[in-house]
């Protein structure tokens with residue numbers, strides 16, 4: 693199964709990754725704030741739809757999507 697890892701403390705809350713994911717698997721957290729005070733993003737893939745395409749990681753300007761596993 694493909695999935696991503698978000699390095700939450702690097703996230704600047706621009707949400708470009710949210711718009712970029714073709715499967716809409718990245719959501720803004722309702723309750724999680726990082727040490728910069730930003731509402732971070734969360735990978736939410738209950739139906740295992742992630743393509744491992746890395747479009748989210750490529751789009752992130754702060755390299756906060758630190759790993760993409762293709763499975």
Ligand code: SF4
Nearest residue numbers: 703704706707709752
């Ligand atoms: S693109 Fe990067 S910095 Fe922007 S919200 Fe997504 S993980 Fe955070």
Ligand code: SF4
Nearest residue numbers: 713742743745746748
């Ligand atoms: S790897 Fe592709 S499908 Fe998976 S979360 Fe990132 S943009 Fe979405």
